Amino acid sequence: MPHLVKRYKEEFALDKILAKVRYVRILDEAQQQYFHNQLEDRLQQYPRIKLVIFDTFSEHFRLPELGYGERKRVLSQALMGLLEMA
Secondary structure, eight states: OHHHHHHHHHHTOHHHHHTTOOOOOOOSHHHHHHHHHHHHHHHHHOTTOOOOOOSSTTGGGOOTTSOHHHHHHHHHHHHHHHHHHO
């Protein structure tokens, strides 16, 4: 049993787990749209990707230049694209 504990500690070491994590920092709406446009290709290019997490997904769509209707349309298109990929 101690050999299993040692093996699990090695497999689930924080640095080993984080070495497999990739992230993209998106700073504005243009970068977010570019990322969405490239996401399907990236998922096909790297089939071992198992999880994609978006933090504050709608933040970049709160631009004052966009009216409510336009913002809703752009956000809906992005979400529908993600739904299709899923």
